[in-house]
Amino acid sequence: MKKTIKNARVNRITHLIQEYNIDKVVHIRGQYNCLPDYLSRYSKEQFDDLFDIEYGLASKTLSTLSSSAPNNDTNNITSDSLVSSTNPKLLAAMTLRPRKNRLYYAEESISRDSDIHNHHDSTDTSNSTFNRKSKVTSKFSQNYFDVAKLQFEQDRDPKIQNIIKKLSTTSNHSSFILEDSKLYKVISHQNNSNRIIKALYLPSSMINSLLKACHDDPLTGAHFSTDRMYYKIRSHFWWPRMKIDIQCYVKSCSLCTQFNIDRAKRYGHLHSIPPPEGPFSLVGIDFCGPLPRTPRENQYVLVITDYFTRYITAIALPNCTAETTARALFDDFFCKFGIPSAILSDRGTHFLNTLMENIKNLIGYNHIYSTPYHPQTNGVVERFNATFVAQISKLQNTQHNNWDEYLQAVVFAYNTGVHKSTKFSPYELLYGCAARLPIHSRSQHFTFLKPNDYFEQLKKTLRVFHQASRENILLQQQANQEYYNKNRLDPQLKLGDKVLRRIYISKGKLDPKFSPIPNIVVELHHPMYVVEDEYTGIRSQVHISDLRPLIST
Template sequence: MYKDINNYIKSCILCAQFNPRRQKNPGTLRPIKPPDGVWQLVSMDFHGPITPTTQRGNKYIISLTDVLSKFVVTKAVRDNTAQTAVRFLKEDIISKFGTPRCILTDNGTHFTSTLIDELIKQIGATHLYSTPYHPQTNGQVERYNSTMDAKIAALSNLRKTDWDDQLPFVTFNYNASIHSSTKQVPFEMMYGRSPVLPFDYQDTNVNISYDSEHAKKLSQFLSKLNEQARINIIKNQERYKQRYDMNRSDPTYNIGDLVLVKTINIRYKFDVRYEGPFRIIQTITPKTFIVQHVKKPTLYRQVTTDVLLPIFKRIY
């Protein structure tokens, strides 16, 4: 009788849709393997809207971070449209730093438009997406955003309407500081030299010398920095994964399984916490799936295991 009651409760779809989950979200962490070199993989995102709007009308920040070096490029912009993203890539990234090999973004409409697709095809890069339910995949930019906000707020005027004036200085400070993950300075990994800071040129003596082995030494220096950064990133990922995976279940799903999908934005207390039912129709990775709504066959979603809730089959 106990088993029957337990199965009846577990198989109640309506109950599962509204009940809050008491345990940690399921699914162990799968960190992104750091690339072999700088500009092999970059992540891009919009941050905002930021209030108040600046005197120039800017209310968003678009950021691009190199996954290996952690070097960041930022720009204050008025909107978060695809046109703005394309202009940023052309004018502030490709024309100044060259073409990145892979660009990681979320699934926002500003990054999934035909404008972005056409540009990425033209430059020969690869476009990778993080799922809307799993922002940790694109966590590079998000971690910078949280660091940046506090510093910009501290430097801005009382009305906070000049934060776009402070953005370049905060970004340079970030790039010129030792990163906690790589234990390296992003600027050095990007340019192969130390950043020149204000007042560094107080010594008026200028020494101009020629080194015929400069290119070879620079290549060796950058290779050493890149390798050490990769080692430090992997060590940091292992420590974080150990903490993240602690007391966390690691369920497996198969094609055909029925599941509920966690609602992204719950506005009211009585809103449905899990939508569905959905059926798993494709496996992208062991942790990422394409699901199809059972009652709305035209509705598809790309999801990860941490937002899925299995539907138990009722025995009778």
């Protein structure tokens, strides 16, 4: 345990297990090891106690004991003294409660217990019943908006008083009318011109309370959308810029920001990686798996993709540990194709570790890590993973799981096919000629050129291929950007803006989609942003598609 680990979670677990004398650690699949799997997903914010211990029913003997006790000592009888007494006829009930609703059940249990203890007191029973009803009613009637104050607030509003003065002097002002000392706005529906509505002119001092009542209250608004609020309000009230104010209020609602489902496309335009200067300047690596274990004990595939030629190298491996990854990269890629200028990968522990860091410093290349939860950064590799898994599934023997026997054949077929972006096959861009396949006829004669002539011809061919390939890649990237960015918003955040981060951990259907804790933007690298947790101060790099700005009213 002397090895330095930069992964905070692994490092924390390492310190914890040092307290125990562990001989062997065995991995068991989650479907056969339910308890640890449950504990790893169980939210620590939820209550740990499953039982409502206050629930219970006393037996007849207990009732007799309580009634026979002196009046001044009745309140001193506790559950502990009753349990410790010699009376064996105590009937107790243990009730399981859902964890998330425990607060509600706790309130209900207090009411039920008070009903049990005061069962013979009719006055107390009626009071407890009233308390229960008032609690339920208070959840749905917050009284945010008091329409009785409207007359008083209209008299105080200078804009409304100015309109009333104009009405008294001008008879042609038909869009407003004054009835019972209250100012109304006359509105005609666009769908039906014969229908006219008289809506009360709402003073500016009461706008916020009405919006709160029509959006936050469970009975009136229930956090529905802008259109529902607008149609619900416009038949009764009116004020200038009414729909804009409603829209701003809904956008500024923190609960709506956390829980609402994305109906539109996610934020952020597509920013493609420019094509490198030549083959193996930039390569992307990623693991595909776990796949069904083969007789050769292989379960993972390390995929290495050249960003210029799109040439694929795939290595079947038994696991995805850091040591196995480093060995495969060195033996099957570095020693065959040379050292790339840069390697792009995700932030998995098999890539982000001390061993890979030491190899990078020893051999000499740059290692670029993608943004968390944003696989589009390494999209070239991710796209091939989706392609080759389907091809292997068609070829393998399902009874023997021998997909690794077909892996290299599938990769060769891919490398010798024309790529959509480059308009050349990866094999041609790398070797300067097309691969000879079994479908080709055998050559009847051979022409031997001088080595120097072949070298010059190869250089010219590769120069033409590479230039055309780079132009084709740029054209394809431009087409992809136009298609991806169509009807997609690309908001630009500023320093100090408050945002909510998307939650990717396992969650239930009623859990928020975005974190309730605000984050503050501290660095700008659009479309990437470095945000800082407002409570913990931890900084993270997040893509704009995983952020929702908090709008203040």
